[in-house]
Amino acid sequence: MKNQVLGVLLLVLSWVTPAQANVVLPRVLAHNMVLQRNKPLPIWGQAAPGETVAVQFAGQQVSTVADAAGRWQVLLQPLATSSTPAELVITGRNTIRLRNVLVGEVWLASGQSNMEYTMRKNSKATIPATEDASPLTELERAHNPLIRIFLVNRKELVKPDSLHRGWSVAQDSALRSFSAPAYFFAKELNQRLNVPIGVISSAVPGSRIEPWIAEAAFQQDSYYATQKVDGDPGKFYEPMIRPLVPFAVRGFLWYQGESNCFLAETSTYTHKMKTLIESWRAAWQDSALPFYYVQLAPFKYSESKDTKVPLNRETLPRFREAQTAALQIPYTGVIVTTDLVTKLDDIHPPYKWKIGRRLAWLALAATYKKHNVPVSPVYQSMAVKGNEAILSFQNFRSSLVSENKQPLTDFQLAGPDGVFHPGQARIKGKRVLVSATGVAQPVAVRFGWDEVAKPNLFSKSGLPVRPFRTDAAATNPTTATTEVSK
Incomplete structure (x- = not known):
């Protein structure tokens, strides 16, 4: 290295x-x-x-x-x-x-293949016939001169270009090769803020988090003093991030984790996110740069072949928990994607326009202080009354609903013996009441705690509730998504 x-x-x-x-x-x-x-x-x-x-x-x-x-x-x-x-x-x-x-708002988007996922691929995505398919034909309409894109080529960014190319209006061939999540983020931000938006995409398919962190950042962190960091630290940071410094940006977007989830990482991934976020902010000399990221979507990790470590149906929920734990870092936020899959054996789900839009809503709420955008409800606390667990939620302004108007799914309830049973859940205002046959004294609830879970508990504004469990130490999931400096 x-x-x-x-x-x-x-x-x-x-x-x-x-x-x-x-x-x-x-x-x-x-x-x-x-x-x-x-x-x-x-x-x-x-x-x-x-x-x-x-x-x-x-x-x-x-x-x-x-x-x-x-x-x-x-x-x-x-x-x-x-x-x-x-x-x-x-x-x-x-x-x-x-x-x-132009002068407006600039964001840097990075990660692995789901961030790299191009607008060309977006045009070929398959979604149910009942869904709005207009985002699939976005390339045919895109020609907004106020949206500009810059695609990082890992072999070229460190080389000068005497013709000064690189940035393009988001249209035609330049857009076809550009990140779909990053483009739809820019489109939503432009529509809401009515200012020029520039977005830089620097992503590599299949990449772990370690290559996006400078080798020096690992060396300077005492957490790694007694452990070897593999995964090619700095491999992509050096040619694809460092040359962008100190170009002024508003913040960072991050869609990565699948490659580390295949390694069944938990708390180690949380700390690597901390190292990445703090080292990028240090490089730009701004400790308050927002960092917004994507929670991984449902996928059958446990059925994957030739994995380096054993995986089971809790591998993904535990990894998501590690992602959520990174919200302890100031000026961060995460979006939920449990509903954005069509095939559970496809690690590249469609709906990249919804990914971009949700990231934009997060930025609009936390960075730009807009109050008219949807936010995902998050678990806050649990109380017990008789044989029911009473769950309270926060971080949303509308009511809770069953997205498909069917009984609520993907709740589990355990008593003092720690054995979880399928739960029956019902909405009561901004709370959810959960009970289960055979559990007379509720002790813990798990929600969406399975790699294939696609829960139907949503806010009325259309965003899914973030998966959680009450039987593990949890951080306040909303403190880090507020008070982001403009």
């Missing part, structure tokens, strides 16, 4: 040679980009050592001198929203004019 990091650094340093004294920009600074509004804006690159570089944009002009290694960086003062295309000019011994630049 050290050789890989050295190779990346040498490649970056090779931007400028004595024979090439021109100013050179990183790929993420390009035509058609969106700059983050209301934040200081770093603009950086390479030049000849000692060369004066000036940057002009939106009435500002600031200059600096490249250091002995040819590195330079300036900071533009925070800008207001602008949907009017403008030109950003960088001048040294050469002049670079970046055209069609």
Whole structure:
């Protein structure tokens, strides 16, 4: 891994040679980009050592001198929203004019194949005939000039592009190869905020979480002092995340975990999420950058062949619990996906437009302080009255409903012996009452505690209740999704 990091650094340093004294920009600074509004804006690159570089944009002009290694960086003062295309000019011994630049909201989306899942694949998704299929034909209609996309290519991001390509309007061939969850997130945000949205997708199919964390971040964390971290730490961070720093962003989106779930991870995954989140925030020098992620959808992990460790039907619920535990980290949030599958043996479920939309709702509620967006109910507390467990919920504003108007599913109830029985549940206002034949004294409830569970308990606004169990130490699931700085 050290050789890989050295190779990346040498490649970056090779931007400028004595024979090439021109100013050179990183790929993420390009035509058609969106700059983050209301934040200081770093603009950086390479030049000849000692060369004066000036940057002009939106009435500002600031200059600096490249250091002995040819590195330079300036900071533009925070800008207001602008949907009017403008030109950003960088001048040294050469002049670079970046055209069609907007100012709005910028998010970085990362993870494995379900985040990488392209709009081309989205067009071929199969859903029930009773469902709205219009998102499947989104490519035919997409041409909103206020939505811009940047797709990270792991082999190219560290190389300069003299034509300053990379950012594109979200349409045509550029959109076909782009992340569907990230695009639909951007679309929903644009519709709700009515500002330009830029989204960067940097994802690799099949990737574990470890490659997205810098090797130094593991080395600096005492938690890992007595254990070896495998999974190629830094493998994707170095070529696919580090070169994006310090491009100003509002926050991060994360859809990953399947590869670590196959390893039956629990608390170790929670800590790896903590390491990833804190190290990314440190790289961007902003400890309050929001980090919103996707809870894994139902899938038959226990029936998978050739797994490295034994898996059972509780492997996924326990992994989800580890994902939920990461909400202890400030400025985080998670969306629930128990309803977004059509085949339980498909680890790439459809409905990526709903994934993107729910991530956007989370951002709208927590980051942008909007009060008219749906949020998933979460378990709060349990009381016992006679032979019934009384469950209270929080984090939603409407009532609880059975999504299909059938009796509530996927509840289990246990008494003092710890044996769980199928539960009968009914809604009473914002509470759910659970009982079970043979359980006279309820002690614990589990909900959605099975890899194939698709519970029908929803908020009236259309979002499923997050799976939970009362017989394990739990954190307050909502404290970390509020008070996100703008």
